[in-house]
Amino acid sequence: MTSMRFPKAADTKEMRRNHIIDTATRLIARNGLEGVSVRKVADMAGCSRGLVEHYFRNKAELVVEANRWVNTAYLERVSSLRKLSGLALLEGQLHNLLPFTDEILDEWRVRSIFFNRGSADQQIAKDSNDSFNQVYVEIWDALKYASAHGEIDPSVPVQEASELILLFVIGIAMACLLSERLRERRPLERRVNMILGMLKSGDLSALRVGDPSVEY
Amino acid sequence: MTSMRFPKAADTKEMRRNHIIDTATRLIARNGLEGVSVRKVADMAGCSRGLVEHYFRNKAELVVEANRWVNTAYLERVSSLRKLSGLALLEGQLHNLLPFTDEILDEWRVRSIFFNRGSADQQIAKDSNDSFNQVYVEIWDALKYASAHGEIDPSVPVQEASELILLFVIGIAMACLLSERLRERRPLERRVNMILGMLKSGDLSALRVGDPSVEY
DNA sequence: CACAGTACAAGACGACTGTCATATTTGCAA
DNA sequence: TTGCAAATATGACAGTCGTCTTGTACTGTG
Numbered sequence: 001m002t003s004m005r006f007p008k009a010a011d012t013k014e015m016r017r018n019h020i021i022d023t024a025t026r027l028i029a030r031n032g033l034e035g036v037s038v039r040k041v042a043d044m045a046g047c048s049r050g051l052v053e054h055y056f057r058n059k060a061e062l063v064v065e066a067n068r069w070v071n072t073a074y075l076e077r078v079s080s081l082r083k084l085s086g087l088a089l090l091e092g093q094l095h096n097l098l099p100f101t102d103e104i105l106d107e108w109r110v111r112s113i114f115f116n117r118g119s120a121d122q123q124i125a126k127d128s129n130d131s132f133n134q135v136y137v138e139i140w141d142a143l144k145y146a147s148a149h150g151e152i153d154p155s156v157p158v159q160e161a162s163e164l165i166l167l168f169v170i171g172i173a174m175a176c177l178l179s180e181r182l183r184e185r186r187p188l189e190r191r192v193n194m195i196l197g198m199l200k201s202g203d204l205s206a207l208r209v210g211d212p213s214v215e216y
Numbered sequence: 217m218t219s220m221r222f223p224k225a226a227d228t229k230e231m232r233r234n235h236i237i238d239t240a241t242r243l244i245a246r247n248g249l250e251g252v253s254v255r256k257v258a259d260m261a262g263c264s265r266g267l268v269e270h271y272f273r274n275k276a277e278l279v280v281e282a283n284r285w286v287n288t289a290y291l292e293r294v295s296s297l298r299k300l301s302g303l304a305l306l307e308g309q310l311h312n313l314l315p316f317t318d319e320i321l322d323e324w325r326v327r328s329i330f331f332n333r334g335s336a337d338q339q340i341a342k343d344s345n346d347s348f349n350q351v352y353v354e355i356w357d358a359l360k361y362a363s364a365h366g367e368i369d370p371s372v373p374v375q376e377a378s379e380l381i382l383l384f385v386i387g388i389a390m391a392c393l394l395s396e397r398l399r400e401r402r403p404l405e406r407r408v409n410m411i412l413g414m415l416k417s418g419d420l421s422a423l424r425v426g427d428p429s430v431e432y
Numbered sequence: 433c434a435c436a437g438t439a440c441a442a443g444a445c446g447a448c449t450g451t452c453a454t455a456t457t458t459g460c461a462a
Numbered sequence: 463t464t465g466c467a468a469a470t471a472t473g474a475c476a477g478t479c480g481t482c483t484t485g486t487a488c489t490g491t492g
Contacts, residue, residue, distance in 0.1 A: 034249045125394050204372045
């Protein structure tokens with residue numbers, strides 16, 4: 001009697017490996033690191049523990065890969081914005097960074113876990129840091145272009161503004177994890193407009209866009 | 217042969233219960249929810265599993281209490297700022313919110329975990345949301361006073377600015393979890409000055425304070 | 433075809449988990 | 463003092479965990 005095996009073999013090893021990482025990522029997003037085990041990952045991925053162990057030396061390595069997975073996911077999405085520049089590029093970046101979709105929301109669910117893990121695991125801290133650094137630089141580039149082409153107020157210091165935007169984005173994403181209302185389209189668009197408005201006018205009065213949410 | 221018991225009995229039940237919650241909180245901060253077990257909590261607290269089970273129906277209840285614990289910790293600290301108002305009060309709030317101390321850093325380590333848990337556990341989402349809402353309102357109050365007394369630029373919309381500040385703070389805290397350099401005194405002071413500067417002048421040029429960190 | 437190495441599955445094991453049940457001790461009321 | 467309830471400790475159990483080991487199927491190369 002032949003036992004069930006993993007989806008045939010036409011697809012490459014790389015794909016199978018990625019499929020396992022993706023499965024682990026989804027599990028981490030929904031249940032945290034406590035809710036993920038080699039067995040659960042294997043079951044959900046439709047394979048055996050042995051296969052997971054074949055591709056990853058141990059659970060820790062799988063977890064590290066899951067962290068990298070969500071970080072590269074964003075970078076791959078924004079690579080499709082290559083044709084944009086300046087504020088239009090920034091707006092595109094924000095739409096791929098803020099939890100406009102369930103996919104992005106899951107990415108932040110995972111990142112929230114690794115914010116904590118970074119304190120105990122140097123590798124994870126480094127990977128996460130590198131990733132955010134990359135995002136930061138990309139935002140900075142967009143702002144430099146925007147500033148050079150008069151799209152934003154010339155008094156705005158682009159580097160510091162880039163920091164502010166990235167940290168603001170992280171805060172928004174974390175808040176969205178706690179409140180379903182905040183992750184609706186309207187409030188998210190409002191945040192984007194707050195950022196764009198501030199940059200264009202160069203002052204905080206531009207924060208007043210649309211109807212403010214009475215509740216945090 | 218008499219077996220070792222918990223620290224005598226002079227202290228009230230409330231104190232013992234809180235001691236257990238505090239222990240659990242520290243464990244969660246360092247190892248995440250995966251690294252906390254009833255046994256570890258009992259060992260670290262210097263008591264038996266039975267006692268933990270006596271005060272908390274199950275692990276989930278203990279975890280919920282740990283979440284509330286870190287949130288009330290902040291509120292108790294800022295209650296000592298009662299005499300301040302306006303921008304001075306805001307500055308005090310920021311010093312008790314940003315990870316200037318290891319204690320506060322641990323609070324954020326715990327919060328980062330519960331940002332994720334909020335997606336799966338309604339009780340935790342509600343508790344965390346309520347807590348952040350309270351912080352938001354307190355910042356808002358400080359800004360209203362500051363605005364009414366001419367401490368900040370009159371064009372700054374205080375409600376939206378309060379949102380911005382809170383979300384910015386969350387972002388800063390999360391970034392600090394990943395980078396030891398960012399949680400040094402200097403960079404943190406710089407963030408505080410960025411916020412205060414923006415409010416006073418009402419525009420983003422005030423973001424340029426001190427030496428910018430070249431790296432995110 | 434043969435054979436080697438990889439891809440995959442399953443067994444087994446010891447450690448750890450949450451929780452229920454069962455002691456034992458303590459503190460207070462009668 | 464007795465007695466009873468709360469406080470605290472320990473035993474036991476059925477799961478689950480990570481991972482080491484072994485077994486089987488596949489696939490490409492000679």
